[in-house]
């Protein structure tokens with residue numbers, strides 16, 4: 723499930739820069755809260771069965787949640803060797819409520835561990851879990867602060883891949 727094209731750190735960083743530019747463009751174009759969706763995928767393979775399935779499911783959920791909240795949306799997906807991602811402009815909701823809905827999706831959906839969902843207000847500022855009183859995300863292997871585990875590479879890649887593959891298998 724993990725097999726796919728490997729990418730370099732440089733490609734990942736370039737892709738991140740393209741994403742940041744796109745986010746700013748969407749903020750300027752739409753003057754609306756923006757949802758930026760990417761997939762958390764450890765290691766050098768970013769486009770694989772795990773990320774593709776996770777993305778499809780997450781993208782559908784994000785759209786559904788927004789529509790059910792009575793919002794209108796404009797959304798576009800981008801898929802390349804650096805992974806799957808989407809950007810969505812959402813009309814008819816405060817950025818705070820939108821962020822809360824996306825935190826709930828990350829925390830409660832069976833594939834939510836794969837989802838990395840950022841929300842920006844119409845001025846382009848990112849909202850944080852902290853400012854809305856939500857706890858940080860927990861590592862899906864050990865339950866500690868996910869950022870610390872990722873930064874320090876606490877868990878070996880094969881263990882992470884096994885766990886993610888299992889998650890996809892159970893969901894299917």
Ligand SMILES: [Zn+2]
Pocket residue numbers: 861862863864865866871876877
């Ligand atoms: Zn951990």
